[in-house]
Amino acid sequence: MRRVPLEYIREGHYNAKQIYTTNGQMLIGADVKLSQLYIDKLRAAGFQSLYIHDEFCEAEITEVIKPQLMAQIETISKNITRLASAQLSIITKKEEVSSSITDFEEILDQIMFDLIENTEVVNNLMSISTYDDFTFKHSLNMMMIALVMGNELGLNQIQMKELAMGCMFHDIGKLFVPKEILNKPGRLTKEEFKLIQEHPRKGFEFMREYTNLSAMSRIIALEHHEKQDGSGYPENKIGGNTHWMSKICTVSDVFEALIADRPYRPAIEIGNAREYIMGNGGTAFDINMVECFIKAINPYPKDTRVLLSDGREGIVTQVNMDFNTRPVVTIHCEEKKRVTPYTVDLIDNLNLVISKTIYLFSFEN
Numbered sequence: 001m002r003r004v005p006l007e008y009i010r011e012g013h014y015n016a017k018q019i020y021t022t023n024g025q026m027l028i029g030a031d032v033k034l035s036q037l038y039i040d041k042l043r044a045a046g047f048q049s050l051y052i053h054d055e056f057c058e059a060e061i062t063e064v065i066k067p068q069l070m071a072q073i074e075t076i077s078k079n080i081t082r083l084a085s086a087q088l089s090i091i092t093k094k095e096e097v098s099s100s101i102t103d104f105e106e107i108l109d110q111i112m113f114d115l116i117e118n119t120e121v122v123n124n125l126m127s128i129s130t131y132d133d134f135t136f137k138h139s140l141n142m143m144m145i146a147l148v149m150g151n152e153l154g155l156n157q158i159q160m161k162e163l164a165m166g167c168m169f170h171d172i173g174k175l176f177v178p179k180e181i182l183n184k185p186g187r188l189t190k191e192e193f194k195l196i197q198e199h200p201r202k203g204f205e206f207m208r209e210y211t212n213l214s215a216m217s218r219i220i221a222l223e224h225h226e227k228q229d230g231s232g233y234p235e236n237k238i239g240g241n242t243h244w245m246s247k248i249c250t251v252s253d254v255f256e257a258l259i260a261d262r263p264y265r266p267a268i269e270i271g272n273a274r275e276y277i278m279g280n281g282g283t284a285f286d287i288n289m290v291e292c293f294i295k296a297i298n299p300y301p302k303d304t305r306v307l308l309s310d311g312r313e314g315i316v317t318q319v320n321m322d323f324n325t326r327p328v329v330t331i332h333c334e335e336k337k338r339v340t341p342y343t344v345d346l347i348d349n350l351n352l353v354i355s356k357t358i359y360l361f362s363f364e365n
């Protein structure tokens with residue numbers, strides 16, 4: 001399975017994941033062969049990219065979060081969103097929010113277990129991100145990225161949980177920013193931007209007032225937009241004054257936003273988003289966190305199509321996590337012509353590098 005921008009989808013590709021409209025109706029089922037009509041429909045509905053499989057991909061799909069857990073998380077998240085603005089007494093609100101959080105904590109235990117047990121899932125983390133209206137999906141995706149980084153840093157279970165909860169709730173303060181401003185397509189006025197910049201503090205206050213979440217998780221929410229060089233918000237804190245756990249969140253938050261589809265652009269390819277994070281190490285991001293991120297997040301997950309520096313084209317068939325820019329690639333195309341597949345291990349071929357991710361082989365165009 002691989003995610004492909006809509007412009008590279010061709011008739012005959014197979015849809016890999018069920019697709020729903022925003023009101024929950026199924027638009028296209030999994031394993032449906034795509035016709036031009038379907039492709040046009042998706043474009044009209046505003047989709048920017050699609051998960052597909054074709055004759056070159058391995059058919060099996062590894063879900064990072066099991067679908068039944070996903071559905072439960074969605075229900076919990078909707079519940080908390082509703083409660084946040086409900087007119088209830090502080091005590092009732094607190095009770096109800098806390099019970100939702102307890103439900104979430106149980107699910108989190110399972111997610112963390114899967115994450116640690118199943119390296120396959122982590123190495124192929126790309127399958128997490130699609131554009132979605134719900135802030136919850138962004139939070140969930142960035143939580144997964146943060147947990148992978150946390151795992152790399154060797155955090156213990158309590159720390160992992162605090163990190164996860166901080167991530168899950170990092171943008172909850174957005175519920176208290178007017179929707180018209182959050183979704184405004186054009187340029188924001190100074191005042192509007194100021195209101196948006198208040199969301200970390202508003203989230204922190206909500207968590208303090210209505211939840212029993214740890215101080216650590218609250219601080220993560222408060223500091224997730226602070227930058228290493230002091231150019232962030234709400235307090236323009238410099239790196240030395242923010243908690244290292246918040247810094248995990250800052251990196252994963254930006255990365256998630258880049259690799260997700262947006263209404264006005266398809267997802268930025270993982271390799272390029274990774275370059276962006278690297279390029280801002282030391283200014284926006286803590287350099288140690290960037291290093292951890294580079295080690296932990298695989299830029300070329302299985303089934304990624306790549307162009308090699310000598311012009312050959314192939315598919316990543318085996319990930320090498322000790323050196324994640326040098327996977328095993330199965331070559332399918334030489335000099336723009338299809339060839340009998342054979343593998344090249346980039347660890348044994350140091351004169352070769354991956355030039356970029358591609359979506360179609362030259363002979364398919």
Ligand SMILES: [Fe+2]
Binds near residue numbers: 225
């Ligand atoms: Fe935020």
Ligand SMILES: [Fe+2]
Binds near residue numbers: 138170171253
């Ligand atoms: Fe965020």
